[in-house]
Amino acid sequence: MLNPQWLRTFATLVELGNFTRAAECLDLTQAAVSQHLRHLENALGLLVIRHPRRLELTPAGRALLDYCDEMNLADQRLRLRLSGADVESGEISLISPGSIGLALFPLLLTLQEAHPGWIVRHRFAPDPEVLEAVLRNQYELGLVTLKPDDPRLTARHFTQEPLELIVPAQEDVRGWGDLERLGFIDHPDGQAMASRLLSRHFPGNAGIRSLRRQGFSNQVGLILEPVARGLGFTVLPRYARTAFAKQDLIRVIECGAPVVDTLWLIHRAEWPLSSYATQAIDYLQAHLAAPAVAP
Template sequence: MLDMRQLAALSAVVEEGSFDRAASRLHVTQSAVSQRIKQLEERLGQTLVVRTVPIHATEAGQQVLKHFRQISLLEQELMAGLSQQDERGFTKVAIGINADSLETWFPDALSALVQRERLLMDLKVDDQDATQQLLKDGEVIGCVTSSPKAMPGCICVPLGVIPYRCLASRDYLKHYFPDGVTAEAFRCAPVAEFSHKDQLQNRYLQQFFGIGPHEYPRHRIPSSTAFCDLIVRGLACGMVPEQQGAALMASGVLEEMTPGRYLAVPLYWHVWNLGSTLVRQLTDELVSEAARQLEPFEAHPRLTHPG
């Protein structure tokens, strides 16, 4: 049986990035934190943290953290059942989520549950193709991702599909595409992307125009709201989810650059298979709201339109 104080010290050091901040969080001395981690490393015969700035977990450390967070969740549920939650009555839940879901349907899915069960959300935002790594590393108990493949010890639940269309303002189209939307014009027109992990623009341009990922200029905008705003201002075009783009197209603020050509992104909920009441509640709420706001899989048998 591993020592919970040592596990808590490891978690605090990795989350805070330093021994000093971890000590403040745990209300102990820095040497006590260092000693607990050293004892845990000796107990397991593995180096668990890389002592850089900021400190981060080794691969073995990530596995230990995953174990700690799983048993912490089960312990929180037990305490809640015995009316012994934390001193303020809250339960902390870490979830990996993509920015577009966070901006649109996700808050509606969990707002009632968060209030009813007194949850504190720790949302870790990444691209939908990358959030599963957060689950693998033990940083979250569940994630929304585009991958349908469940990891060992986890379950995968289909949520729905989000169509993405390449949108632009009229001013942008007049300036960069005076002779129509062509591959040649795209090579000189700035495109917005969320991060270096965002592959939607690359996939769209490769699929429909044969343009490689390094053949066009781009803005990198790590905010879903600012991403759309940049496009509305005529500074770029970009792949916008249906829920954000529909009203902008209907009002004439933005136009679809290639009507009928779009990409559909499938979303799945991956979560630890713990038999936990909270896990079941999270899953039920997400599936229910996704059914209301996302498009069904059968509406998009092909994820590229036209395929």
């Protein structure tokens, strides 16, 4: 690798066209300027032809000057990136549970359209995977439903999301017997979510495990498909329901006092967020339609 000080001396010498002025500008002796140029020419060949009143670059000298310009630009880009001032390019990396992810991903794409130099990288994952990915620096931002107590992470309130009891559009639920008749469409968090919500709406019930399991899907975007076809009921966070395209084929049953999950935004505590991550957070919170959670 070429010595950066030699490159700076060469670029200054070419700019000023004189050894004396270059030495004064760099606070060096003329002998030091000549020595730096000699080191470069020993490595690259003849760079400068000395005329009585001017310097002439050889082809190798022009190539080296272009290289100096590229190095200066690279240095500027690095400083901008480290300072957070470069908002025209960057990567938004977010890992989140599936339900909120369905609501956020279209917003992230809209944000990317407004900033073509940005890259959006988003992954759906449960809480433990989110925590591990952020701690291992695989994703800058994460969303979890349980606030972590790990000192390596900063956590702040992002939004709230209530659980909903969702049935086929033509069905009504007035008692536990209606759920027994319909059967349960399960998913990875289905039984835990259903237990939390249904214990409030149907106190003293036999429990979600007593109900017939009519189906299962681990794809959050597909869980409501069997419900829409009349094959059973399920319990999901609201953002998963609002992202479903066939709203006319499903129905939300009012369950009184809501069961609400708080979503926490997490990132590493040891260093500040990038400027584009901060912009993305502000944009998402401003444009995310907060669901009503009042009783």
